[in-house]
Amino acid sequence: MARVLITGASGLVGGELLQLLQADPQVTAIVAPTRAALVPHGKLQNPHGGDLSELLAGLDQPVDVVFCCLGTTRRQAGSAEAFRHVDYQLVMASALAGQRLGAQHCLVVSAIGANPRSPFLYNRTKGEMEQALRAQNWPRLTLVRPSMLLGRAKPRLLERLSEPLFALLPGKWRSVAAKDVAQTLLTQAFSAGSGVKIVESDQLHCAR
Template identity: 65%
Template sequence: MFCCLGTTRREAGSKEAFIHADYTLVVDTALTGRRLGAQHMLVVSAMGANAHSPFFYNRVKGEMEEALIAQNWPKLTIARPSMLLGDRSKRRMNETLFAPLFRLLPGNWKSIDARDVARVMLAEAMRPEHEGVTILSSSELRKRAE
């Protein structure tokens, strides 16, 4: 089961709406899939996700990850990309401004194309040999996409 839901606080319009999109919808969708017999959950989170982060965005992403882990999936794959590149129906000002910079950054900070994240997640879904929780950092996603 794949879940790639996510937004920004600005696009959501409020903290509450952001939590609904990036936490509640993701966790509830996963729970429904689990109840229906899904065995592998693959989710896009974010670099820096941490339930104890002082940064709201990273904290919500970390709380979402912890809630999914608590659902006891036989296989749970969490992708933590840096800034995602790709076509969007609506331009995001910060992404437009910072995308050129993020392409130049080293390691985990370097931006990644959303299509590459999708390819890696699909390949991960086809791998039968792993169980438990797998966390794919942005640099690991980029490496596997090559």
Template identity: 60%
Template sequence: MSQVLITGATGLVGSHLLRLLLNEPTIGAIAAPTRRPLPAVEGIFNPHDPQLSDALAQVVEPVDIVFCCLGTTRREAGSKEAFIHADYTLVVDTALTGRRLGAQHMLVVSAMGANSRSPFFYNRVKGEMEEALIAQKWPRLTLARPSMLLGDRVKQRVNETILAPLFRLLPGNWKSIEARDVARAMLAEALRPEREGVTVLTSSQLRKRARHE
């Protein structure tokens, strides 16, 4: 039975993934630190604090697998600094917590176009986050790079609402992807026979993995 740590469990991908984890018989216990409390559910340890790092510090039991589904936009975050804190600092904090607790595999939602040398701020921060995780030398590290995510958000993002119809028609990795499919693909990857090193899952690969689950 695997013990799991997940951050971002209240978000679009993370909420789907949390439900999948609860229904997966090979998952023993779930630690899901959040900023705001989750509904009480048996099998979930939910330390919560407006400062997510403080909630993470309350997780002390060993874990095997770490999922990080944190993600926002510069507009939602309110500033470049706040975006970096959410999409870089807290992701790295999640990883460090997992390493401290003995995890061997980390899976993280990144983004299509992640590149530390990108001229675009969003893609550059995502790329820097990926590089920081790679530098931690995880036995297994999975970087999921979805295109535009589809699904019911609590708060709709204006740009995504406007562009969603277009992205549904685009080919290959550009085609938008359902958040639940990203969650399915991540869980499937976590349960695959162990492979060492870094795995990058493109949006097309995520969609394909989800279809076969």
């Protein structure tokens, strides 16, 4: 039985994962801080209505596992600084909150091409985020690196244009369903292991 913390529960992957957690008998409680209120559920504790960092700081009940499904783009965020706030600073805050509350396993949605030395802001930020998580010395850390995500009700313009191409690409570059990413996170959370594990995108297609 496990109590879990999840950030990004209102997003694409996070929303899929939240449904899986609610249905899983291994999960006894779900702590999901969000800006806007989520649909109530018997297992769900949903502090909401404020800055995520403040909501995380206010948590005081122990958890066993922390999932971080936060993610945006520079265009969505409005600036490079706002993008890094979500994809780096809030990810770090989520992990540290989980650590403070006793979690032994941290699972994070990163991205294909994550590299702290990349010239591209998105890939560099994801790589720096992974590097910083490793430095937290988790007993167990799982980093999932999906390619283009499928499953949005209203795909972004670039996703609509790129989706046919990404569906044809080989291996880890092929697009992947958000449901498969969520299922992988859940499976990894309750499987045996220790240390750092990286799950590349081509390992996600057969998750269900």
